[in-house]
Amino acid sequence: MDKTVENGTPQHGGKAPHKGVYVLPNLITSLSMFMGFLCMVWAVQGRFEAAVCAIFLSALLDGMDGKVARLTGTASEFGVQYDSLADLVAFGVAPAMLMWQWQLGCFGRWGVAAAFLYAACGALRLARFNVSTTFVSKRFFIGLPIPAGGCTLATFVLFAGALPDVFAPAIPVLSFLLVIFIGLLMVSKVRYFSFKEYDFLRAHPIRSLVGALLALGLVYAQPRIFGFLLCAVYIVGGIVYTLVILPRRNRQIARALSSPEE
Numbered sequence: 001m002d003k004t005v006e007n008g009t010p011q012h013g014g015k016a017p018h019k020g021v022y023v024l025p026n027l028i029t030s031l032s033m034f035m036g037f038l039c040m041v042w043a044v045q046g047r048f049e050a051a052v053c054a055i056f057l058s059a060l061l062d063g064m065d066g067k068v069a070r071l072t073g074t075a076s077e078f079g080v081q082y083d084s085l086a087d088l089v090a091f092g093v094a095p096a097m098l099m100w101q102w103q104l105g106c107f108g109r110w111g112v113a114a115a116f117l118y119a120a121c122g123a124l125r126l127a128r129f130n131v132s133t134t135f136v137s138k139r140f141f142i143g144l145p146i147p148a149g150g151c152t153l154a155t156f157v158l159f160a161g162a163l164p165d166v167f168a169p170a171i172p173v174l175s176f177l178l179v180i181f182i183g184l185l186m187v188s189k190v191r192y193f194s195f196k197e198y199d200f201l202r203a204h205p206i207r208s209l210v211g212a213l214l215a216l217g218l219v220y221a222q223p224r225i226f227g228f229l230l231c232a233v234y235i236v237g238g239i240v241y242t243l244v245i246l247p248r249r250n251r252q253i254a255r256a257l258s259s260p261e262e
């Protein structure tokens with residue numbers, strides 16, 4: 001498949017895709033951003049579960065646009081930048097507005113500050129990703145990806161609705177702390193598996209398939225509970241890998257290099 005630039009001229013010869021094809025991935029990106037906009041509209045109207053569904057649909061569309069661009073040979077720098085702007089709306093501003101309307105409003109200016117911190121950290125996360133893709137391994141994201149952050153906040157809205165009434169007084173405080181925590185994670189140095197390289201899946205296909213089916217079954221059985229718990233496992237897994245596993249591995253490598261050859 002020939003690589004192409006934005007104006008439709010092939011980089012390495014061959015026939016360029018039809019100009020209409022270039023619209024397709026950017027249209028999907030636009031739909032993703034539209035879902036983020038609908039999330040904000042529905043959050044203002046108090047339709048919080050509908051707003052959560054809009055974020056989920058946006059995440060689904062966000063995973064499609066890049067793949068469509070690569071399959072049709074229509075990837076471009078314009079599409080990359082447009083996707084980042086759409087992500088900021090759908091997973092940065094929209095979840096911040098959702099959390100403000102849902103729980104953070106009761107904190108007044110502190111709630112505004114927490115919501116803005118999350119949105120600003122999302123923007124910084126995207127900017128850092130755009131300028132670091134050329135020298136960072138594709139196996140890991142540095143900092144929590146903004147779609148994962150947005151989906152974590154969305155699933156927490158559903159998760160809180162499934163908790164017993166005894167936890168109701170703590171939900172506003174938990175929401176406040178979670179928004180700040182997720183925002184700071186996005187600009188942290190914590191490494192998260194990107195799922196862009198499939199060495200583990202190829203090495204353990206049966207185990208990976210069983211794990212995916214188990215996760216799918218749990219989410220289907222109790223989406224309000226296990227949706228958030230799966231996001232929590234992903235977040236905690238990155239922290240454990242960065243703070244525990246990676247330093248231990250580096251120490252083992254350092255000892256192996258410093259030990260005299262037998």
